[in-house]
Amino acid sequence: MRIMKPLLILALVFMFVLSACSGSGSNAGNTTQPAPNPVQQQPATTPPAEEPKTAEPAPEEPKIDLNGYTIKIACFWDCSPSAQDTEINDLKKQRQAEVETKYNVKIEYLNVPYAEITEKTTTTALSGEPFADIIRLQNMAVPGLVEGGFLKALDDITDVNNNPNFDAAMKAVGTYRGKLYGFLEDVQDGAGLYYNRTMLESLGLEDPKDLMAKGEWTWAKFEEMAKAATKDTDSDGQIDQYGLAAWDQELASFLIGSNGARIADMDKGVIGLDSPEAIEALEFMYKLYHEDKVVMPSEGDPYSHPHVNFHAGKLLFTTGFTWEGMTRLTEEQMADDWGYVYMPKGPKATDYYVPLSQTNMFYMPAGAKYPAETIQIWQELQIYERVEDSFDVFMELAFRHQDDMDLAKEMPDKILLDYFLSFPKVKELVFSMATKIATGEEPPVTAVEKIKVEAQAALDEILK
Numbered sequence: 001m002r003i004m005k006p007l008l009i010l011a012l013v014f015m016f017v018l019s020a021c022s023g024s025g026s027n028a029g030n031t032t033q034p035a036p037n038p039v040q041q042q043p044a045t046t047p048p049a050e051e052p053k054t055a056e057p058a059p060e061e062p063k064i065d066l067n068g069y070t071i072k073i074a075c076f077w078d079c080s081p082s083a084q085d086t087e088i089n090d091l092k093k094q095r096q097a098e099v100e101t102k103y104n105v106k107i108e109y110l111n112v113p114y115a116e117i118t119e120k121t122t123t124t125a126l127s128g129e130p131f132a133d134i135i136r137l138q139n140m141a142v143p144g145l146v147e148g149g150f151l152k153a154l155d156d157i158t159d160v161n162n163n164p165n166f167d168a169a170m171k172a173v174g175t176y177r178g179k180l181y182g183f184l185e186d187v188q189d190g191a192g193l194y195y196n197r198t199m200l201e202s203l204g205l206e207d208p209k210d211l212m213a214k215g216e217w218t219w220a221k222f223e224e225m226a227k228a229a230t231k232d233t234d235s236d237g238q239i240d241q242y243g244l245a246a247w248d249q250e251l252a253s254f255l256i257g258s259n260g261a262r263i264a265d266m267d268k269g270v271i272g273l274d275s276p277e278a279i280e281a282l283e284f285m286y287k288l289y290h291e292d293k294v295v296m297p298s299e300g301d302p303y304s305h306p307h308v309n310f311h312a313g314k315l316l317f318t319t320g321f322t323w324e325g326m327t328r329l330t331e332e333q334m335a336d337d338w339g340y341v342y343m344p345k346g347p348k349a350t351d352y353y354v355p356l357s358q359t360n361m362f363y364m365p366a367g368a369k370y371p372a373e374t375i376q377i378w379q380e381l382q383i384y385e386r387v388e389d390s391f392d393v394f395m396e397l398a399f400r401h402q403d404d405m406d407l408a409k410e411m412p413d414k415i416l417l418d419y420f421l422s423f424p425k426v427k428e429l430v431f432s433m434a435t436k437i438a439t440g441e442e443p444p445v446t447a448v449e450k451i452k453v454e455a456q457a458a459l460d461e462i463l464k
Contacts, residue, residue, distance in 0.1 A: 138360045183378075197338055198313070257354075298438075
């Protein structure tokens, strides 16, 4: 990977930091023939029977000795096995001791503040001495780091295609422009719609999961249900219950993803806002706001507003990530019962998609001293046989119902990752566009036309 325009790339990455919220042996067998039996000697024309060949032993694994080297793993929290006293962490500590002995290596965990970890990755990589061998980073920092030559692709280190630890979900989230950079022991991300089960029942509407089973969970059905939920419940002439509330910027990206499109198409290196799929999604968003009028007007903080009103039982639907179920798990947090489902399928979508624009994974910096050995050791540190248990614990902390847990555990296999948040200017332009569509200031085609050239230029600044 080239390292070019270091000052420009470094400046852009710093902008992101400031803008982010958040030898084998074998045995061929013994072929020596036994001596003929002197009493029952076989005719000379008959070949003597051979002894069965012994099975070849499996090739021995080459011994790796890192001579006491310390592999440093950096996170923006304490991700060491000693951080929490749990059964899994006890197993991890035992596994770490075994790995350290096997490879003559030490494992050290670094806790680096979130606001500093990306900058530290770039500055130490530029010096040729990365501060850690494996670094946990937000995917939003990845384009600038990869294009600047600060991260190493796993494809160049190990066989990523024939490794069961690198499954489809991990590749969906960890791949950038055709190469795998990010890795995790397990992907547990998800994004979709929360729905009010209590309200659904009172309205006599069918559960979205039942509609999914029949292939009918579509934009049209979602729109129909949102209309049925939007009403004046106390006869005072004012609508007080709505089909939907969402942060407009989140709703725009979720709808675009649910129609099989991305705002930033990194495979092609283009802004995809003017694709037929994206335009169709934004026009549907406009319709929900201004023709159907099923979206609750936003008041106060645009992010917290939908959550507050969903918890209060005033909404049928709201967008959200799986972890947000933790904020409404108990009856004290939300009295009404609720569920979770995929975004409805858009007209041009071939499947249900999980629109994801932010996550975090482990990455290997350029200049890591023992890249192949390090990725092998990292895998041996993981308790893969207990990953399912870990996911189950997360699900039980996030959802009330087993059907929601089961669906959320399927979501990582359908992730459609969008890197648009990685480019500060693109993020700014897209957020402004979404708000203008939500407020009716501009129709979708006009809003997209006004920003697409500038957004593409911002993408090109890093990619080219």
